[in-house]
Amino acid sequence: MGSGNAGRTRVAFVCTHNACRSQMAEAIAKEVSGNALDPCSAGTHPAVEVNADALLTLRDAFGADVSGLRPKGLGELGEVDIVVTMGCGVSCPALPCTHREDWGLEDPTGRGSDAFLATAHEIEARVRDLADRLERGLVPGVDAPLRADVFKALADESRLSVLAALSERGETCACELLEGLGIGQPTLSHHMRLLCECGLVTARKDGRWQRYTLDRERLAALGEALRGLAG
Known part of the structure; x- marks a missing residue:
């Protein structure tokens, strides 16, 4: 590209x-x-x-x-x-x-x-x-863009912990993420908004809670783009 x-x-x-x-x-x-x-x-x-x-x-x-x-x-x-x-x-x-x-x-x-x-x-x-x-890096032969907002989203230990939890568990309720992170609901909402806006996580409403899923294809495309930069 x-x-x-x-x-x-x-x-x-x-x-x-x-x-x-x-x-x-x-x-x-x-x-x-x-x-x-x-x-x-x-x-x-x-x-x-x-x-x-x-x-x-x-x-x-x-x-x-x-x-x-x-x-x-x-x-x-x-x-x-x-x-x-x-x-x-x-x-x-x-x-x-x-x-x-x-x-x-x-x-x-x-x-x-x-x-x-x-x-x-x-x-x-x-x-x-x-x-x-x-x-999202899903067009064959065309690299995913290396976007600053993605790296900003990754530059936080809590958000990295969220990604690790979603990778291990699959779709996860916000209530479960709160238990594992030891943070308040407003702070979690802030973290999840950043992760969703940059395309690393998707969300769906489930009653009064949100359920989150790691976008594995987007994350894999980001990894390929970084490998391309290194190569």
């Missing part, structure tokens, strides 16, 4: 004409993915212009600035980390990357505004999922 701007993951959304779904994906990713993605798009056989209904949907549903959108060829993209094909059956042999996936989206062209809106919302959900998987 690292060909994107400011270390962000460079993601290319690709379809045949780069006039509808891939353009929507690029624009939506810019709006909703924060600093996780550096999105771009292209087509294997670019159209003359972007689909007017796609532009209208992007403006109305997402408030996106569509003034600079235009169909582009693969040769304009440069290096990318991830290629996402939209469901057109296209292949991109001239576009090397570390990970590929196909979203299998039906083309809304000619099916009215509701179809475009539904496609846009499906793209939004998939973009958010991709950004989440990247953050």
Whole structure:
């Protein structure tokens, strides 16, 4: 990873004409993915212009600035980390990357505004999922980011004890963690909030208590990222 701007993951959304779904994906990713993605798009056989209904949907549903959108060829993209094909059956042999996936989206062209809106919302959900998987280190071939908030969360003996307890016991109630740590409920809530915010622990409500689970995949991805740094 690292060909994107400011270390962000460079993601290319690709379809045949780069006039509808891939353009929507690029624009939506810019709006909703924060600093996780550096999105771009292209087509294997670019159209003359972007689909007017796609532009209208992007403006109305997402408030996106569509003034600079235009169909582009693969040769304009440069290096990318991830290629996402939209469901057109296209292949991109001239576009090397570390990970590929196909979203299998039906083309809304000619099916009215509701179809475009539904496609846009499906793209939004998939973009958010991709950004989440990247953050958690769950995209093959792409390293998990080494985030400062994770190391801040680990830099405390009580929180390390919580992780050790969750590793040994599996899902554990907050009441059980309190007994083992010898701290008060407000202090435990503070520790758990930090661990949940950085993605090392997940929580679910169980009556008046919270139950916590160690995210083993996220922790393993962090370990792989550290090993990559050392190597």
